[in-house]
Each structure stands twice: as C-alpha cells, then as structure tokens.
Amino acid sequence: MITSWFTWEKLCHVMNARLKGEVFETCYSHVKSELVIQNNNPRKDSIRIHLDQSLPFLFLQPIQPPGQKVPIFSDFKPAEFVEAEIAGTDRDIRMNFTEDQAIILRIRPPKNNVYFISPSSMDTFKKSTDQTIYFDATPVSFQSLSDDPRLNERWKKRFHDLFPDLSWPDLQQEISRANGQVLGGRFILLPLLREEFNPHRFYDNYRDYITGRLKELHFKPEKNRIITALSSRAEKVSYRIRQLSKTEEQADLIERYRIYGDILMTMLSTLQPGQEEAEIPIELRPRDYPETIPLKPDLSPQANAQRYYNRARKLERARQESRDTESVLKKEYDELKAKITELEAIETLHDLRKWLKKNKDLIGRLNRMENPQKSDITRLPYREFFYQSWRIWVGKSARDNDDMTFHLSHKNDLWLHTRNSTGSHVIIRREGKAHIPGHLIEYAASLAARFSEEKHASLVPVVCTERKHVVKRKGFPPGKAHYSLEKTILIKPAEIE
Structure with a gap:
C-alpha cells in the first residue's frame, strides 16, 4: 500500500508541517530517475523525489548539493514553499511555491513524472508527449469501497477481508488517523489502538520502511x-x-x-x-x-x-x-x-x-x-520492473536470458517472449501467488515487445506460458528455447523513458 493515494495524501500533510515557509532555490538530478528540489539552506530539508517504477518515493532530508548534477526546470525561480495538496482521486501531488510556480508529482507506473508550471512555461522531468496537465484537488467522497478508484482491486479485497463489517466511510476514518505500520512485510495504513495521526511519526515510519525495502530490493538478488x-x-x-x-x-x-x-x-x-x-x-x-x-x-x-x-x-x-x-x-x-x-x-x-x-x-x-x-560477480542478468507489488524480470542479453530463465526463475513463474523475433525473455515472478491478473500479463507482454527487435512495430505477438514448459534443447544457441502450452497476446510495445 506504499504507493496508494492515502499514503501520498499523508505525505502532503508531512510537507505542509515541515516545509511551509522554507525557500527552495533550484531543481536538479544527479541520480537516474531522481529529482531534488534543493533548500537554499543545505542543513534543512530538501525534497527528494525518486520515480523508479519499482518503488517511487518522496523523502524530506538535508542534502548537500553534489559537485556534478544536471539542472532541471531552468525557469524555476527561488521561492517559498506554500502548500502541498493531492488530487481528489489520483496520485497527483501539487507543490505550490511563491512566484506563481508549482511542481506536480504524478505517480502513474510505468509513466511516473514530475511537471513544472509557471506563468511563462511548462516543463517535464522525463520526456513526455503530454504537454497538458490537469489537476483538481476537490475532495471526493465514496460510500462504497468497490466504487472508490483510489485503491486497486487487490487492496479492496484485502480491506474487505480484514474489515467485512465496517463501512467504507468509517474505514477511511480509521485510515486517516493511522501512522502506518509494517504487516506481512508491507506498509499498511491501519491504526494501532489509541493512535492519532502525527505527520512526523508517520514520516519516520514511512522513511524506515522505504529504506528497508530499498535495501531488500538490492540484498536478495545480490545474495542469490x-x-x-x-x-x-x-x-x-x-x-x-x-x-x-x-x-x-x-x-x-x-x-x-x-x-x-x-x-x-x-x-x-x-x-x-x-x-x-x-x-x-x-x-x-x-x-x-x-x-x-x-x-x-x-x-x-x-x-x-x-x-x-x-x-x-x-x-x-x-x-x-x-x-x-x-x-x-x-x-x-x-x-x-x-x-x-x-x-x-x-x-x-x-x-x-x-x-x-x-x-x-x-x-x-x-x-x-x-x-x-x-x-563484478554480483552483476544481475536481468532488469527488474515492479508493477503493483509484482516483480518482473527482463533479460539483458542472449546468455543472460538463459541464466535468468533456467537458473534463477521458478518453474511456476510465467515466461513471455515475442513469437516471431529475437528479444529478451521476460519472467513474472509468481512468488507463491496463485493468480496472475490479466492486466499484469499484458504489461509484461508489452515489456517483451519493447525489448525485442520489433520494438517500433504498432502491434507485436507475444507468447506466454509457465516456465516449466520452457526447455533448452541440446545444440540451441544462447537465448533460444523451446516452449509449449503457450497463449499468444497481441500487444503494443511499452513506452519506457
């Protein structure tokens, strides 16, 4: 639930409590997919936004400007932080500054992005063909959990199982006072007894979870x-x-x-x-x-x-x-x-x-x-993508495809590959989950199309089957495999910045 609307709403409360009146002087990047909005006093909190789709996050922390950096949003003028607000139903946060400037953070995996808006210009952190931005902070109320678009179907089912007798408005009240806790390895917005929302306590819990999760994302693949x-x-x-x-x-x-x-x-x-x-x-x-x-x-x-x-x-x-x-x-x-x-x-x-x-x-x-x-022996043979808590591996080369598919994946994982062309093997890590949703398979198929020689085609046929139905026959060159019991998906290649 770390990327849910309710988490980002609470982050707005944190920013309003910690940043109001602070002066920010510049925007830059020195790490891939990461934007820093620099406080003019490096001993005070700057805003660090990380857009990697595997784990997007927002940290408030003192940052000493690095020696090498890439300027972002060159029209941004030094200004005071006024307020952060979230859109009524979307994970869009608008950070308002003086000088009629605003920065909008949009969490829409796999197209997370940041927009800068001023009276004279509009710019984006990542390249985007969408040069228009609509933001509406009007609160929206939903009486039914099933009708509320702020949670995906998985979380709706989880809440329903945990609180079958609690109405959705009442449950939102419970969420509003939660400071977050880790349950089953996940960050959950459910309150402890006699708990009231405290933005500073929430942020500490949020930061500790993200830090631990980042370490875990690097630790397990490296160890294995x-x-x-x-x-x-x-x-x-x-x-x-x-x-x-x-x-x-x-x-x-x-x-x-x-x-x-x-x-x-x-x-x-x-x-x-x-x-x-x-x-x-x-x-x-x-x-x-x-x-x-x-x-x-x-x-x-x-x-x-x-x-x-x-x-x-x-x-x-x-x-x-x-x-x-x-x-x-x-x-x-x-x-x-x-x-x-x-x-x-x-x-x-x-x-x-x-x-x-x-x-x-x-x-x-x-x-x-x-x-x-x-x-480096710890080099991974795959790129890793995260989509709604699912892990997806994309092989980096022909030999890496073999290593990933036949040595690192599990027999019950889902395997995808373009039907008529060479390209990366793609693995959806099942990790004990019984059902893989259709929209997840489509997203993985779009990655298989994107990382193939047909990446510029309008539609690409992609096959998918369980990994246990994929075999490496004697004499096959690196990257080539035989598969069976496959299904075919006609998909548009994914757009990846």
Missing part, C-alpha cells in the same frame, strides 16, 4: 547471485575431483606394465626380433594374467621391455600429480561449501557487504576463474 556463482564453481570442482579419482583405478595397470617389463627382461635370450607377442612361461605368469605380452615388432626385446617400464613411470607420475591436484581441489570445495553456508545465514545487506569485504580475495579469484572478462 553470489550463492549461485559459488555453487556453480563448487559443482565444477566436484566434477573435476570425480574425474581425478578415476586415476586411482590405474594402479593395477601400472603394476602390470612393470611386471611385463620384468618378464621380458627375464626372457631376452628366448625372444627374436620382429615378434608381435611373447608367450609367458607358466612359471613366470602371475595369476589371472594373459598368456602373452603384446610386442612392437620393429623394436628390439630390450626396447619392448623399456617401453613397458616407461609407460608405468608415466602413469605413476600422472597418478601422483592427480593426487596433489585432487587434494587442492578438495580443499577448495570445502571452502566453497563453507562460504555458501555462511552466505545462507546472512539476513541483512550490511552483513552481506561485510562478508564481501572479508572475502574479496575469494570473489576476485572466482571472477578470474569463471569469466576473466567480468569484473
């Missing part, structure tokens, strides 16, 4: 990526150990070659040049040995004997080298398994960073072993 890399190396080491252990089976062959050499040296006086085999006298023949010894007819009897001695010594050296290598590999394997166990026990990004710092030599060595061209 490192574990996957370590596990992959451990499996390769284990396979090599199994291969080397086979050299122990050559002990009998080494002994046989030496005995052949000894027998031939004993029989030198009875052997003739050009023989292809030598019959072993019964008194010299070891139990279970063949009756004859193969010879090379172009070699002398002494050379044939020496040939068997040489073969025995060569195999013995290889056997000893294998033992030494196997000992080193077993030590590496035990270390890798211990590190994987350590990683699995880590629960916070802070602890993960400490672990990476402590094990930087191991990570660097693993980078060089697995892929000398890569400098």
